Amino acid sequence: MRRTCLAAVAALLVPALLGAAPGGSGETVSLSGTEPGQRLDVTLVRVVDPADPAGPEGPAPDASTRLVAVQLRLENTGTAVYKDSPAPAAHLLDTSGQRFTGLNTATTAGDSFPDTVTLSPGGAADGHVTFRLPEDSVPAAVQFALNGGLADDVGQWSLP
Structure with missing residues (x-):
């Protein structure tokens, strides 16, 4: 139990110590990219847990897994496209310290982002x-x- 708690604390604190911009659900975090003029305001709008697959084409959860969908709003506040x-670019951290990378899997929660957003x-x-x-x-936190x-500027939203 103690090890699990320590892992959860580390998963949340390490990004903050490395410069992650903190936030909570509904908060907007301003992030910079690696190139001049790259800047986005990113808002965690909502979390749908569990999320149902939208159709047979995407990977459906099995008896040991579930899907969680996170709605984000991206606003280009920079000078570059x-x-x-x-x-x-999105990751979900759980309370045991595991990190999960985002997927372009359609769910009934709403539209997924396309593979590339411009x-x-x-x-x-x-x-x-x-x-x-x-x-x-x-789930404990979402990062973007x-x-x-790969940018050094990482936004993080704690989940209730």
């Missing part, structure tokens, strides 16, 4: 990123970074 893939300065897009978690996993998740 934003062209990136939001799903692999936003001119001032443009905005809303969409869902889906995560496959073990059935007993408890530009440049396919």
Whole structure:
């Protein structure tokens, strides 16, 4: 039990110590990319847990897993065009310290982001990123970074 608690605390604190911008559901976090002029305001709109697959084409959960969908709003507040893939740029952390990478899996929670989102300065897009978690996993936080998740500036939203 103690090890699990320590892992959960580490999963939440390490990004904060490395410069992650904190936030809670509904909060907007401003993030920079690796190239000049890359800047997005990212808002965690809602979390749907569990999320049902939208059709047979996507990977459905089995008896040991479930899907969790996260709705994000991306607004280009920079001077450069934003062209990136939001799903692999998003991660979900659970209370045991596991990290899950986002998928472009359609769910009944709402529309997924396309594989590539292109936003001119001032443009905005809303969409869902889906995560496959073990059935007993408890989501603790969502993270997002530009440049396919590789930018140093990482936004993090704690989940209740």
